[in-house]
Amino acid sequence: MPKPRHPLLLSTFQIYRTTKNDTWNKKPNTEFHCKILAEDKDPNARAGIKEIGHFEYRATVGQVGGIYLLPDYKNRLLREQILVYMMRDMLDHGATHIWETSPPEEEWGQMLHYTGLWDFQYTGKQPAHPSVTGSGYTMKIPNDPRELRIIDRMLL
8 A cells, every 4th residue: 555645835935936928917016927846856966956837817707727747746745735825816807716727527537627626617618717618627715715625535
């Protein structure tokens, strides 16, 4: 049986954030690309820092552009903490919903990110947001996203 992996805190990593214009929605300086950086304990590593993942989002419209984590950092509750990080920024920019376009659950199977997570709902044949034509997952952003319970489903 594989050894259980302990959860990680996003706050223990450095987030390097760059901003650019959201040209699709014509919103200046509201598209964010973030790199998650960690100390690299490899003595041969350059600068002693390594990228363990990245994520991007459009804050004013609530769109998640994607979340990528290296395999050793997946299933350690970082994805949920990244979503809370995004939601807090989205609220500050006036967004009411967080969403991402994606194919139906049947097409992605186990790879689908939002199945069973908080109140995310699949939009079916409806667009995930008025600015796109594709379906996906959407959820109303709570007034304080920090109140969302982050549960390690591996321990249930």
